[in-house]
Amino acid sequence: MTEERTPDRREDQKEFAEEEASLLKITLGPLIWAAHFVVCYGLVAVTCAKGWDIGAVRIGLGGLSALALAGVLWVGWAAWRQWGVTTTGDRVNRLGSAEDRHHFLGHAAFLLSIISLIGVVFVSLPLVLIGGCQ
Structure with a gap:
């Protein structure tokens, strides 16, 4: 018979902090991409409109x-390490444990x-590829 115990408050806080960091990793890669997109296209549009040096x-x-x-490579590397496919050898996490969810979030962040x-x-x-404003 296995004895179930309730986790103490510090363990719960640590697990929540890890999952919060995992959710941040999922959004950080696309956020860097989106910010890069807006800055590049916005600055080129303003540069062409104002006649600045392209x-x-x-x-x-x-x-x-x-x-x-x-930045995206750093997020991908951190997500790869969180996924743990090289240490566990498990590419698919079928169990619903907290550790499997943690690995899945790393997998999703890596793919994003x-x-x-x-x-x-x-x-x-x-x-x-494009020479300038015309």
Whole structure:
């Protein structure tokens, strides 16, 4: 017979903090992508409308794109570690335990980071391929 015990308050707070961080990881990759999108397209539109130097803006946005890629990669790496597929070998978490939910949130955050990485690259392509405002 297994003995069930009720978790104490500190264990509950620790588990809640971990899940809160997991939910933040899920939203952080797409949030970086969305902010990058708005800044890139907004700044290029204002630059073309005001007649500012597009070359300097492209260099600045290239640096911003590199920072966005680094941020999304960092979130993806943290989500990969949370998923724990390399340590557990379990790609699918079928049980409904708290640990499985924690791994699933890491898996979801990792996949969203991949999508966000692709989004940042595609938003950055016009900076490289298009010459200027016309």
